[in-house]
Amino acid sequence: MRKRKRLSAARRRYEARRNGLLGAGGVGLLVLVTFWSDIWPYVVGAAVLGGAGGVAWWLRRTDRLVRGRDRRWREQDAIRAGRRSLAEVDAMSWQEFERYVAELCRRDGCTDVEVSGRSGDLGADVIGRLPDGRRLVVQCKHYAPHRSVPSGDMQKFVGTAWLHHEADVAVFAATCPFSRAALALAVRHGILAVHRDLLGQWNTGTPLQELLPLNGTGQGDRAHRRRWKDTYGK
Structure with a gap:
C-alpha cells in the first residue's frame, strides 16, 4: 500500500513537471508567434x-586533435630514429637511408x-624547413x-x-668519412658535412642545429682514419 502511494506521488510530481514544461513551451511559442515581426532579427x-x-568550437577541437596526433607521431618517430644503431643504418638501402x-x-x-627518392634531383634528396623557417636541403x-x-x-x-x-x-649526410678535400670544400662553402661520427651523434639525439658549429671536426687524424678503414674494410 505504501509502495503504491510512493509510486503515485512520484508519478504526480513527474506529470506536474511535464505539464509545467509544456505550458512554458506553449507560452513561449505563443509569444514568438505574436511578436515575431518585432523579435525575428534577435532570433x-x-x-x-x-x-x-x-563552428569556432569545432575548428578549435579539430586543431587540438590534429596537433595531438602530430605530436604523438613526432614522438614515435623520434623513438624509432633514436633506437637505430649505425650497424642498422649500414644495412639500409640508399632509399631507406634518405627516409x-x-x-x-x-x-x-x-x-x-619531403624525400625526393629519385635520380636527377641535383643533390636535393631531402628538403624541408628548419624550425626557424630557413630552407633546408640535404644530400x-x-x-x-x-x-x-x-x-x-x-x-x-x-x-x-x-x-x-x-x-x-x-647538409651533406653520409654513412662514412669525407676525404680531406671534400671536407675542406664543405667548410669553405658553408655546407654542413655530417660524416659518420656526427651521424652517430645526430642519431642518438643531438639536434641538427647543434651540429652546425661542429662542421669540419670530429673525423680524427690520419692514423685514426687508417684504423677506421682497416676495421670496416675487412
Whole structure:
C-alpha cells in the first residue's frame, strides 16, 4: 500500500513537471508567434551567433586533435630514429637511408620535410624547413663505412645547393668519412658535412642545429682514419 502511494506521488510530481514544461513551451511559442515581426532579427542574430560559436568550437577541437596526433607521431618517430644503431643504418638501402635522414629532420622540429627518392634531383634528396623557417636541403650518400666521400661529390652539391635549390642551410649526410678535400670544400662553402661520427651523434639525439658549429671536426687524424678503414674494410 505504501509502495503504491510512493509510486503515485512520484508519478504526480513527474506529470506536474511535464505539464509545467509544456505550458512554458506553449507560452513561449505563443509569444514568438505574436511578436515575431518585432523579435525575428534577435532570433536570427542569436541563431547566427550560435552557429558561429559552434563552428569556432569545432575548428578549435579539430586543431587540438590534429596537433595531438602530430605530436604523438613526432614522438614515435623520434623513438624509432633514436633506437637505430649505425650497424642498422649500414644495412639500409640508399632509399631507406634518405627516409631515415628525413625522420631525423622531423624529430628535430623541421617542417614540410619531403624525400625526393629519385635520380636527377641535383643533390636535393631531402628538403624541408628548419624550425626557424630557413630552407633546408640535404644530400644523402649511403656508402660503405670504409669508404670516404670524394671531393667530386661535394663539388656537385656545392654547385647546386645554393644557386639551384636556394638553400639557406645545406647538409651533406653520409654513412662514412669525407676525404680531406671534400671536407675542406664543405667548410669553405658553408655546407654542413655530417660524416659518420656526427651521424652517430645526430642519431642518438643531438639536434641538427647543434651540429652546425661542429662542421669540419670530429673525423680524427690520419692514423685514426687508417684504423677506421682497416676495421670496416675487412
